[in-house]
Amino acid sequence: MTRNKLYEYVVDQNEMNGYGIDRDSIECAVDIMEFVGGDLYRPLTRLLLSNWKEIASRIESYTDEQWNFVHRIAENMKDSLEHDHGDETHHLSDCGIAIFIEMLEGDDTVTQTLQGDTPITEEELRRIRGKG
Template identity: 40%
Template sequence: MTNKFNREFLLEYVESENKSNEYNVSLDNMNKIIDLIEYFGIELYRPITRLLLSNWNEITERINNYTPEEWKMAESIQTSTPSLDRFSIAMLIEVLEGEDTLSQSENAGRRLSDEELRAIRKHQDEQ
């Protein structure tokens, strides 16, 4: 039996959401979304797709204005996560720790502690 949640299925879903909501995300960028879905787990394909498509332009704008230091952080994480390119890593950073992310939680303004970052990286290494 083949798994229906293969890359082709995911691309069809992402394309459908992209078109029906008129996000106008390119095919290349939709493939980056699929890479992230595959990294985090197929069972999260719907929320990841919707989150990234609906915020793609805003997040991309922030990434396009990254400083060399911010790119160094993305590149250092990429060494332990080779299945994702540096843009995809930057996308994760923005979704998890971006400017607006901090203001949306009850702990507004609080960055992840070194211990929390280590736990996340350890989990990534175990994947």
């Protein structure tokens, strides 16, 4: 899937679900999806947008130590990609890396906690898989 198609999908989902995510944040979300792989765009869009505001507010209070960790990861990613792929550079900003870290390692957001108590329906599963 092209970046433009990913972007259009994220904008559409943002508007349809009333997440209220700004354009810069949408760009960052698309960067994360491209980095992970466009095949996972549906579940990643839902996960990112539904939790974006809470995760972004966590990042606003990052300490210097936490940002240094993010910067080290960014450098390692850049070095690794340049070594493995020559002229390619990483597409994640420091903010994108921080969001990704919080998604994977951070405490569950309120949305995740609430959704964790509700089993996913067959219809939702089909939509996530792109078959419904």
